[in-house]
Amino acid sequence: MIVNVNLNKGEKRQIWQITNKDGPWRNKNHSTTLYENKIYVFGGYDGKKNHNVIKVFDLDNHTWSTLEVEDYQPNGRNGHTATLIDEKIYIIGGWLGSGPFAADDLHEFDLKSRKWSKLNPAGESPGP
Numbered sequence: 001m002i003v004n005v006n007l008n009k010g011e012k013r014q015i016w017q018i019t020n021k022d023g024p025w026r027n028k029n030h031s032t033t034l035y036e037n038k039i040y041v042f043g044g045y046d047g048k049k050n051h052n053v054i055k056v057f058d059l060d061n062h063t064w065s066t067l068e069v070e071d072y073q074p075n076g077r078n079g080h081t082a083t084l085i086d087e088k089i090y091i092i093g094g095w096l097g098s099g100p101f102a103a104d105d106l107h108e109f110d111l112k113s114r115k116w117s118k119l120n121p122a123g124e125s126p127g128p
Helices: none
Strands: 003-005 013-019 031-035 038-042 053-056 062-068 082-086 088-092 106-108 115-119
Touching: 031 082, 031 088, 038 088
Parallel strands: none
Antiparallel strands: 003 013, 031 038, 038 053, 053 062, 082 088, 088 106, 106 115
């Protein structure tokens, strides 16, 4: 479900409204990233399993789509972080569905080429 709020300073109150109630799935602990008027939703947990797909909500036409990705994709996860730098989304950590610790991996998704890469940075990771 997508909900928006009007935050215009001239308004005496904030008005919440449902923009699109037909979301891609009932999911929690996912990440969302805004890029070029689209919201990219990655991962999350639906009560049964972790996901590794990217769903996209287009803010112009209020529609959902699944981003088709070829080749490599990171394992499904929830509770991770996502950071946008230029045209790339970086996914760090999250819980993979087993074990007591969070993952300590780092993945990059290139929004232009629609390709994932697993990065192997030098040094000590921030987790688990």
